[in-house]
Amino acid sequence: MHYFQYKGNELYAEDIPIADIVAAVGSPVFIYSQATFERHYKAFDEAFGQAPHTICYSVKANSNLAILKLIAGLGGGVDIVSGGELFRALEAGVDPKKIVYSGVGKRDDEIEYALRSDILMFNVESEQEIDRINEIAGQVGKKAGIALRVNPNVDPQTHPYITTGLKKAKFGITMEDAVAEYKRAAQMSNLEILGIDCHIGSQLTNVEPFVDSIKKLKELISQLGELGIELKYLDLGGGLGIQYDAEDPPLPADYGAAIQSETKDLGLHLIFEPGRNIAGNAGILAAKCLFTKERDDKHFIIIDAGMNDLARPALYGSFHGVQPVVKDQDGMVAADIVGPICETGDFLVKERQVPMFKQGDLMAFMSAGAYGFTMSSNYNSRPRAAEVLVNGNRFAVIRERETVEDLIRGESVPDWM
Ligand code: LLP
Numbered sequence: 001m002h003y004f005q006y007k008g009n010e011l012y013a014e015d016i017p018i019a020d021i022v023a024a025v026g027s028p029v030f031i032y033s034q035a036t037f038e039r040h041y042k043a044f045d046e047a048f049g050q051a052p053h054t055i056c057y058s059v060k061a062n063s064n065l066a067i068l069k070l071i072a073g074l075g076g077g078v079d080i081v082s083g084g085e086l087f088r089a090l091e092a093g094v095d096p097k098k099i100v101y102s103g104v105g106k107r108d109d110e111i112e113y114a115l116r117s118d119i120l121m122f123n124v125e126s127e128q129e130i131d132r133i134n135e136i137a138g139q140v141g142k143k144a145g146i147a148l149r150v151n152p153n154v155d156p157q158t159h160p161y162i163t164t165g166l167k168k169a170k171f172g173i174t175m176e177d178a179v180a181e182y183k184r185a186a187q188m189s190n191l192e193i194l195g196i197d198c199h200i201g202s203q204l205t206n207v208e209p210f211v212d213s214i215k216k217l218k219e220l221i222s223q224l225g226e227l228g229i230e231l232k233y234l235d236l237g238g239g240l241g242i243q244y245d246a247e248d249p250p251l252p253a254d255y256g257a258a259i260q261s262e263t264k265d266l267g268l269h270l271i272f273e274p275g276r277n278i279a280g281n282a283g284i285l286a287a288k289c290l291f292t293k294e295r296d297d298k299h300f301i302i303i304d305a306g307m308n309d310l311a312r313p314a315l316y317g318s319f320h321g322v323q324p325v326v327k328d329q330d331g332m333v334a335a336d337i338v339g340p341i342c343e344t345g346d347f348l349v350k351e352r353q354v355p356m357f358k359q360g361d362l363m364a365f366m367s368a369g370a371y372g373f374t375m376s377s378n379y380n381s382r383p384r385a386a387e388v389l390v391n392g393n394r395f396a397v398i399r400e401r402e403t404v405e406d407l408i409r410g411e412s413v414p415d416w417m
Contacts, residue, residue: 003033003283004364007358008220009327011364015393018286018325022280022362025386025397028287028305030373032398033389036282037369040252041049041074044240044274047256051263053270057099058238059085061275061370062283066398068092071278077120079273083110090117100235100271102149102199104170111136123197123235125172126378130185137190142261143388146185147195148180149236150211150220155241156201159316165200172198178220182229193229197222202276205249207258208410210236214262222268234263235271236289242280244367245319252277278371285385286325287348289357290340299335300308301357307346308379310365310372314345322354325362329355332348332410341380373399381407 002012011018013031021031032338045055056077057115059068063085067357068078069092075190077098080090088169099119104126106114111133114122124130124146137144164171185191200213215235221231236259243248263270287305294300311316322337333356337349348365357363376384383402388395 001039002036004036004366004381006175006282006327011323011325012194013284013390013395015226016390016395017364018284018364021388021390022286022288022325025388026401027307027362028283028285028303028385029401030283030368030385030387031395032064032283032389033069033381034389037067037070037278038074039078040278040282041071042211044252044256045075045274048260048270049256050271051260051270053272054098056098056235056271056273057278058254058273058275059089059375062372063088063388064398065092066396067279068094073196074126078348079275083113084121086114087118095194096120100147100273102273108136111139115140115142115144118142119145121194121233123147123149125149127173127177127181130181130188130191134185134188134190143190145192145194147193147197147231148173148181148185149197149199149232150175151237152161152198152200152216154200154209154213154216156204157206158201158203158207158241159194161316162202163200163295164202165198175216175220179223179227181335182224183227186229193231195231195233195235195268197235197237197243197290200239202239203241204239205241205242205247207250207255210239210255211258211262211290212258217260218262218266220237221268229405232269233271234266235273236271237276238277240274240277242276242367244280244364245321248362267311277366278303279370280367281369283367283372285365285368285372287363289361289363291359292357299333301335301337301354302339303339303363305350305365305385306341306347306380306382307348308341308377308382308391309385310327310348310368311323311375313348313350314343317350320368321366322349323364323366324355324357327355329357329361330355340382378402378407383407
């Protein structure tokens, strides 16, 4: 459920016509609905009711400062995967004790930054990383809270590029190695073992893979208990899918019920790292039709947004619904909606029935709130789009459209030229 709805022929973000935002801010533009973010956050939170839990929103989905501030205001923490994400989270006022740090490749300076910031814990992804965190914590004079990210070898049945919980993926420590690594970590003087973590993939539309991985984790947890290694936190990662097209993902409440029935006797504090489930349907990308052209039996709709703005269709063949900002098109047409980038893979829609958009028409690509702006780039020297947050009948630009000057910021020509 989201708050991008038609009133008459016009598409609105909450109480504001999208067309008014584009008139003020230009196009392409990412538009987010605050009420939708809040609703999704609360639905997820309420799904775990009285069970001790923390929602550590996954920054990578949508990392705008205003969004992080909104999450912090709702009581959320964050899941980060880089020093840059840590910086954003701290700038937005996220409580460091609600920050978990995942990722297979943490640099020394990033580990140190996180230690000095007193984050809750590192989700450690390799044997060598355990040693490195222990060493750096010693140098900094801190104790590092850690969980081992275990790879439960469960197939999440999603796109291969966003499947992480299979043994052949680069993520986590295998089930076979985990006990030995916990034992090793327990001997290290600068580490405090706090929990166990897993994240098996993204855009999951079934609860079974989540439940299967919890079952595997529970075996490990009891083995650890026998060794006297007690945990406080069970971090189950993110991954709950959303509806882009015809998917039918479980509601947060169903996901919550399935997870709680598996975890209720463990006495552990649950951590979740949802990204897409909170942000995905809370944002759209608005763009404008520049030209149309016919070739043989193909109809192309050429717009001012491309794969540099919304990479998901080009990268994963992902589906994003497209809706007219004002419904005045003359029927439907089978078309490719393509961007200005010089690549054949630069499409947002491939061979689909869409409204017969004409020059100047505005359209909204739905479900672009997660992995939209954060994956955008300057390819073809295109300034990145603006981001706007809507709250009822007001809106604010939460990231200015980049300028051409921004494109060359930090570049210089050597003095021998
Ligand atoms: N935690 C960890 C450790 C992760 O790697 C991820 C996502 C999440 C949480 C959040 O997952 P979510 O709840 O959003 O599914 N760019 C891809 C998605 C990549 C997901 C990477 N990791 C896409 O556009 O579909």
